[in-house]
Amino acid sequence: MALSRIAxxxxxxxxxxPLSAALSIRRLISSDSTDPLTIETSLPFISHKCDAPPxxxxxxASELFSFFRDMATMRRMEIAADSLYKAKLxxxxxxxxxxxxxxxxxxxxxxxKKDAIITAYRDHCTFIGRGxxxxxxxxxxxxxxxxxxKGKGGSMHFYRKQTNFFGGxxxxxxxxxxxxxxxxxxxxxxxxxxxxxxxxxxxxxxGQLFEALNMAALWDLPAILVCENNHYxxxxxxxRAAKNxxxxxxxxxxxxxxxxxxxxxxxKQACKFAKENALKNGPLILEMDTYRYHGHSMSDPGSTYRTxxxxxxxxxxxxxxERVRKLLLAHDIASEKELKDIEKQVxxxxxxxxxxxxxxxxxxxxxxxxxxxVKGLGVESFGADRKEVRATLP
Amino acid sequence: MKLRVENIFDKYIINLGACGIRCGFIPFGERxxxxxxxxxREIDAGTSSTSSSYYYSxxxxxxxxxxxxxxxxxxxxxKMLRAIRHKNILPxxxxxxxxxxxxxxxTVREALNSALDEEMSADPKVFLxxxxxxxxxxxxxxxxxxxxxxxxxxxxDTPITEAGFTGIGVGAAYYGLRxxxxxxxxxxxMQAIDHIINSAAKSNYMSAGQISVPIVFRGxxxxxxxxxxxxxxxxxxxxxxxxxxxxxxxxxxxxxxxxLKAAIRDPDPVVFLENELLYGESFPVSAEVLDSSFxxxxxxxxxxxxxxxxxxxxxxxxxxxxxxxxEILAKEGxxxxxxxxxxxxxxDRSTINASVRKTxxxxxxxxxxxxxxxxxxxxxxxxxESFGYLDAPVERIAGADVPMPYAANLERMAVPQVEDIxxxxxxxxxxxxxxxxxx
Numbered sequence: 001m002a003l004s005r006i007a008x009x010x011x012x013x014x015x016x017x018p019l020s021a022a023l024s025i026r027r028l029i030s031s032d033s034t035d036p037l038t039i040e041t042s043l044p045f046i047s048h049k050c051d052a053p054p055x056x057x058x059x060x061a062s063e064l065f066s067f068f069r070d071m072a073t074m075r076r077m078e079i080a081a082d083s084l085y086k087a088k089l090x091x092x093x094x095x096x097x098x099x100x101x102x103x104x105x106x107x108x109x110x111x112x113k114k115d116a117i118i119t120a121y122r123d124h125c126t127f128i129g130r131g132x133x134x135x136x137x138x139x140x141x142x143x144x145x146x147x148x149x150k151g152k153g154g155s156m157h158f159y160r161k162q163t164n165f166f167g168g169x170x171x172x173x174x175x176x177x178x179x180x181x182x183x184x185x186x187x188x189x190x191x192x193x194x195x196x197x198x199x200x201x202x203x204x205x206x207g208q209l210f211e212a213l214n215m216a217a218l219w220d221l222p223a224i225l226v227c228e229n230n231h232y233x234x235x236x237x238x239x240r241a242a243k244n245x246x247x248x249x250x251x252x253x254x255x256x257x258x259x260x261x262x263x264x265x266x267x268k269q270a271c272k273f274a275k276e277n278a279l280k281n282g283p284l285i286l287e288m289d290t291y292r293y294h295g296h297s298m299s300d301p302g303s304t305y306r307t308x309x310x311x312x313x314x315x316x317x318x319x320x321x322e323r324v325r326k327l328l329l330a331h332d333i334a335s336e337k338e339l340k341d342i343e344k345q346v347x348x349x350x351x352x353x354x355x356x357x358x359x360x361x362x363x364x365x366x367x368x369x370x371x372x373x374v375k376g377l378g379v380e381s382f383g384a385d386r387k388e389v390r391a392t393l394p
Numbered sequence: 395m396k397l398r399v400e401n402i403f404d405k406y407i408i409n410l411g412a413c414g415i416r417c418g419f420i421p422f423g424e425r426x427x428x429x430x431x432x433x434x435r436e437i438d439a440g441t442s443s444t445s446s447s448y449y450y451s452x453x454x455x456x457x458x459x460x461x462x463x464x465x466x467x468x469x470x471x472x473k474m475l476r477a478i479r480h481k482n483i484l485p486x487x488x489x490x491x492x493x494x495x496x497x498x499x500x501t502v503r504e505a506l507n508s509a510l511d512e513e514m515s516a517d518p519k520v521f522l523x524x525x526x527x528x529x530x531x532x533x534x535x536x537x538x539x540x541x542x543x544x545x546x547x548x549x550x551d552t553p554i555t556e557a558g559f560t561g562i563g564v565g566a567a568y569y570g571l572r573x574x575x576x577x578x579x580x581x582x583x584m585q586a587i588d589h590i591i592n593s594a595a596k597s598n599y600m601s602a603g604q605i606s607v608p609i610v611f612r613g614x615x616x617x618x619x620x621x622x623x624x625x626x627x628x629x630x631x632x633x634x635x636x637x638x639x640x641x642x643x644x645x646x647x648x649x650x651x652x653x654l655k656a657a658i659r660d661p662d663p664v665v666f667l668e669n670e671l672l673y674g675e676s677f678p679v680s681a682e683v684l685d686s687s688f689x690x691x692x693x694x695x696x697x698x699x700x701x702x703x704x705x706x707x708x709x710x711x712x713x714x715x716x717x718x719x720x721e722i723l724a725k726e727g728x729x730x731x732x733x734x735x736x737x738x739x740x741x742d743r744s745t746i747n748a749s750v751r752k753t754x755x756x757x758x759x760x761x762x763x764x765x766x767x768x769x770x771x772x773x774x775x776x777x778x779e780s781f782g783y784l785d786a787p788v789e790r791i792a793g794a795d796v797p798m799p800y801a802a803n804l805e806r807m808a809v810p811q812v813e814d815i816x817x818x819x820x821x822x823x824x825x826x827x828x829x830x831x832x833x
Contacts, residue, residue, distance in 0.1 A: 091620030091802065143620075143801035154622040154800030170624035171582065172554045205553040233554050235530035241553040305529065362803045372796050381795040382764060383807055385814040387821065389794070 029333050033061040039327065041266035048248050050255035050284065053273040057265040061333040063109065067264050068324045068334075069342050071101040074125040075321060076343075076350045077134060078294070081124065081141060084354070085298045090141045093170075094155050096294040097125040099262075102320035103228055103288045104129040106267025107196060111275055116164040116186070118179040119198035121156035122228075122292075123168045126198070130165035132158065134353035144360035151363045152371070164193075173206030175199060176225065180212040183223035183283075194222040194278045196271070202233020204247045213283060217254050220282040224274045225251070227287045228261065234296040235305040248287035255281075261288030262318040291318065369393060498684065503673040505647035506536045509654040510574065512686045514544055517572060520658055523550040523563055524576030524613075533578050534614065534673055560586030560611075564593045567609040567663075574658060577613035580629045580667065594663040595638030610657045612666035615643070616710065616761045617798060617809050619671065626798035628762030630709065633665040634739040634771075640692055641739040643667040645713035647677040649736055652690030660692060667738075669711045695742035697749070701731035704755040704819045707746060707772055709735040712759045712810060719815035728823055738768055746772060747780045754785040755822040759815055764792035789818035 029035070038056050045052035078098040085094045097104070100122075107117070108129045119126050124137055132148055140147025141155055148158045149168075158168040166182060169175040179197025186193045203209065204227050216223045227247040231238050238245040248256030255277070259270040270286050277284055291314045295302025302311070328334045334342075369381050369391035376393025383389025500508075514520045521544075526533045528541040528551040541549040552559040556577065563573040577583045583590065590611060597605045616628040634641040640662055644650040650668070657664040682688055698713060699720050708716040713734045720730040731749050735742065750756050756776055758769030773788040794808040 092618070092800065093621055093625070140800075143803075149800075151801035152799045152804065154620065156622055156624070157800070170622065171585070173585075202554040205555050205558075207555065207557055234533075235526050236551055236553070240529075240551060363799075363801045365803065365807060367801075368794060368796055368799060368804050368807050382792075383794045384810040385791055385817055386764060387789075388814070388817060389807065 029061045029331055031061055031065045031328075031333050031338070033333075034063075036060055037064070037331065039265055041260065041269065042263050042323070043260040043266065045266070045270065046248070046258040048246075048251075048256035048258075048285075049253075050257065050277070052257060053269050055269075057269045059265060059268070061331070064324060064328055064331075064333060067105055067109070068321065068328060068339065069346065070105050070129075071264070071321045071324065072343055072346045073134070073349065074098075074101045074104065074128055076346045077128065077137060078124065080350050080354060081138075082294065082298065084138070084141065089358075090155065090298075091143070092154055093121065094141070094298040095122040095296065096298070097122050097292065099293040099314070099319070100228060100230060100290045101125055102264040102267050102323075103198075103226070103261050103290055106264040107226070107271045109264075109268040110271035111194070111196070113163040114191070115193045115275065116166060116179075116182045116195040117198070118166040118175045118182060118195065119168070120172065120175055120200065120203065121168070121170050122200075123156065123158050127158040127160060127165060127168070130160050130163045132160055132165075134350060135356055138354050138357035139360050142357055142360075143362060144357060145363050145367075146357060146360040150367065152367065173199065173203040173208050176203065176206065176209045177212035179225070180216045180221055180223045180283075183216060183221040183278075184219065187219070187221055192279060194224055194275050196224050196226055196274075198226045198228055200233060201227060201229040201231060201238045201245070201247060202236070202241065204229075204250060205242055213251055213254055213285075216283040217251075222278040223283040224271075224278050225254075225283065225285045227285065228290055229287055230290050230292045232292075232296070232305065235300065237305065246287075248285050251283070251285040254283050254285055256285040256287065258287045258289065261290030262314075262320045262323065264320055264324060366391070497678050498680075499676045500647040500651075500679045500684075501674055501676050502644070502647050502650045502668075503534070503536055505650035505677075505679070506654055506668070506673075507538055507540075509651045509658075510537065510540060511543065513655055513658040514540065514548065516686070517658075518548075519570065520572045520574065521548040521550065521566075522574045522576065523552055523559055525552055525554055525578050527551060527576050532576075534670060536668075536673070537576070556582050556585035557589065560589040561593065563609055564589050564607060564663075567594070567607045568597070568605050572608045572610075572658065574610045574612060577611065579618075579625055579670070580613055580615040581625050581627055583611065583613070583629065590633070590639070590663070590665070591636055595636050597638075598662065599638055606661050607663045608661045610654075610660075610664045610666055612654070612657075612668060614670040614673075615667035616669055617793070617805075620800060620802065620805065621798075622800045623797035628667075628760065628793065629665075630667055630738050630760065631762055631767045631771075633667075634741070634768065635766075636739075638663065639739060640664045640737070641667065642692065642737055643669075643709040644736065645672070645698075645708075645710055645734050647679050648683045649690065649696075649734070651679070651683055652688055653692070653736060656689045656692050659689065664692075667710065672711055672714075675714075690736070693737045693740040693742060695736055695745040696734045697731060697745070698734045699730070699732040701729040701753065703729045703753055704757060704822050705731045705733060705746070705749040705753045706757045706759060706815065706819060707733045707735055707769075708759040709738060709768070710761070712761055715810065715812050716759055716815055718812045719819065722812065722816050723819055726820075726825075728819060728825070730819055735768075741771065741775070743775045743779065747776060750776050750780050751783045754783055755819075756784070757789040757791060757815065757818045757822055759791045759810060761793050761809060764790060764795055767792050786822045786824060789822050791815055791818050 036058055037060050038058055041055045041057060044055055075098050078096045084090045104125045135146055136148040140149055143151040145151055156168060156170045176197055176199055179195050183195040229247055233241050248258040257270055260266045274284055274286055293311060325339055372393055379393050381391050381393050522537060527537040528549045531538040560575055563575040566573050594607045594609055597607050617626040633639055642653045642657055644653045657666050699717060706716045716732045720732050723730045731753055733749055758772045760768045769790040769792055791810045791814050798808055799805055
């Protein structure tokens with residue numbers, strides 16, 4: 001078991017690189033090894049009304065490798081969505097998650113598919129994390145029947161009930177009471193599962209958050225509120241929207257933890273800690289310090305309220321994929337070439353999914369009237385011209 | 395052609411009907427009852443040629459000259475016209491030339507922006523609040539430049555907390571300020587609807603007139619393009635059912651300017667329903683519309699296009715569709731009268747009824763859900779007041795009775811299209827229309 005401290009990863013990798021080159025083919029650790037590997041988070045956790053978890057995170061080579069591959073897939077998917085939007089194949093709103101991948105991936109590494117996740121509209125990667133496919137994502141974004149919601153929902157409304165992903169919500173803050181409701185149902189059914197409710201720094205000031213949190217605390221619900229703090233609520237910086245931008249403390253009587261959201265291992269550790277705690281002690285808040293490279297949505301350039309230097313600075317210093325790449329190289333789990341090959345494969349997978357989604361047909365006109373109700377009672381529903389287009393809801 | 399001069403010194407209405415020129419010259423405050431009684435006489439006589447009358451909030455004379463393509467300048471009356479000429483009123487023939495050479499266009503966005511600017515300049519109690527209205531220059535750039543001009547005390551960027559900031563706005567209005575609260579879309583107003591209805595609409599009544607609420611709630615309403623179910627609902631019917639609220643919905647730039655100015659000046663809570671897809675559309679505006687005192691009356695609809703065979707009512711984006719439908723119908727020999735409602739509450743029942751009494755047929759058009767919608771109210775109003783005049787059942791065109799789907803083909807089916815309006819108008823005129831297979 002190799003105990004390795006990567007305090008300054010660039011320094012360490014400089015030392016180790018010539019060593020692995022000298023060893024040429026033989027590798028210290030194979031990339032599918034599940035032998036435990038302990039790596040320290042780059043920053044300490046900061047806690048509020050609880051004891052912070054340790055910085056040393058248990059992981060393995062294969063897990064790190066999968067982190068890289070999954071985050072690279074998400075990154076590539078979002079960049080491709082950007083191009084599709086500009087080509088007008090995606091309409092309406094499109095909120096991209098690139099930069100924030102570590103939160104989705106780290107969380108999945110700490111929980112099971114029986115735990116529930118609910119988030120707002122920046123949900124493409126969360127959907128993938130919960131088991132959604134690239135084809136379902138691109139199909140939905142382009143409004144085709146192969147989409148996750150059969151083309152009827154759009155970018156903001158992905159769901160995956162079978163793996164307990166409850167959406168995909170367009171109204172800021174609405175998903176927070178909904179998430180506490182999921183936790184309520186989990187407690188009610190006496191399941192040993194938790195709900196992660198994700199929201200942004202913009203939603204953190206919503207009244208319904210505090211209303212739901214109060215009840216979750218009163219009733220000891222296994223709800224974990226995760227603030228994905230990317231520091232901008234659309235175009236408004238956090239300090240202009242919140243008197244107290246220490247979101248992990250805003251729960252007051254509810255414990256909180258501030259986490260480096262660009263470090264996938266820190267996210268994993270925090271979520272593991274949160275799940276154990278929530279099952280015993282009720283709700284807590286995790287604040288993920290993260291960043292989005294794109295603007296709020298595709299209609300926001302993202303540079304009127306922040307500088308390009310800031311964006312490129314974060315990309316250079318804190319990019320989650322680069323961090324894992326450095327770890328993999330430093331621990332000699334993979335070579336540069338292997339990682340580049342993965343990225344090539346990811347690019348191909350994404351391109352294939354897009355091509356396949358483009359072939360997919362649009363929903364049949366009769367789908368206009370499906371799923372309005374579960375039980376339609378035979379009532380009539382109408383199109384724009386009620387004498388021309390009508391249907392009976394089954 | 396009829397000429398009716400009430401009092402040559404106080405008020406003039408010169409109605410050169412066939413010339414298509416209306417020249418209204420109306421001192422503030424007096425006109426309303428007079429024109430209402432005139433209109434009532436006209437409705438009774440069945441000879442009304444309706445148009446909106448224009449009220450000007452300052453006492454100096456402003457004229458409005460409305461041109462139709464059928465302009466036949468009447469030289470018999472040029473002496474009369476010269477007698478009342480003011481620098482803003484031009485005699486028919488030269489006015490026509492002057493209008494065509496000085497025609498200016500303005501987008502709805504510019505119209506709203508200039509209206510806000512002028513009203514903030516005129517009254518220091520007016521202030522704006524909403525998400526991204528200040529530094530971001532407005533999510534749809536409606537409030538562009540206003541933060542720089544009026545400062546952060548009067549243009550407030552709020553956090554994303556509608557219930558909170560709407561309540562704060564209503565409270566400020568209780569105390570005497572005149573807030574203009576922006577909802578990024580009216581879908582988000584549902585987070586604040588308690589304050590709009592219970593705190594704003596009902597206060598004047600509950601307090602027996604002590605607490606008036608001179609607030610404006612504005613923002614885009616209805617469907618945009620591909621924004622899905624939670625971002626596409628039309629709230630006209632919901633807000634218009636509530637006594638105590640006034641609900642306006644502009645179509646053109648002239649509407650946008652005049653109605654927003656009227657809303658800000660109005661002492662009651664006004665819900666101002668704009669449309670995102672209209673923001674970039676350009677419309678011609680006359681010099682009168684550009685004047686900073688320009689104002690349109692609340693509660694008055696506008697006849698956008700005169701006709702005699704069928705009345706089509708619409709508001710907001712659907713007015714454009716109705717006008718296109720009227721063009722198509724004209725080619726088939728059906729002359730449609732298009733009414734731009736402008737005001738959903740109060741609803742201009744007299745204009746609508748007068749029109750139906752003339753045409754005997756009605757098609758109502760709206761984007762929102764059909765059940766309990768604006769069209770349902772208009773239909774009932776016409777049945778109550780003009781039943782004997784109807785020659786055909788009232789036709790309703792509305793959004794589909796389903797949550798808005800995202801897929802482009804389904805979305806197209808969920809929102810009224812021009813051909814739907816044409817088809818309904820033909821049905822009202824008993825022209826045979828092939829029935830499509832039911833879904």
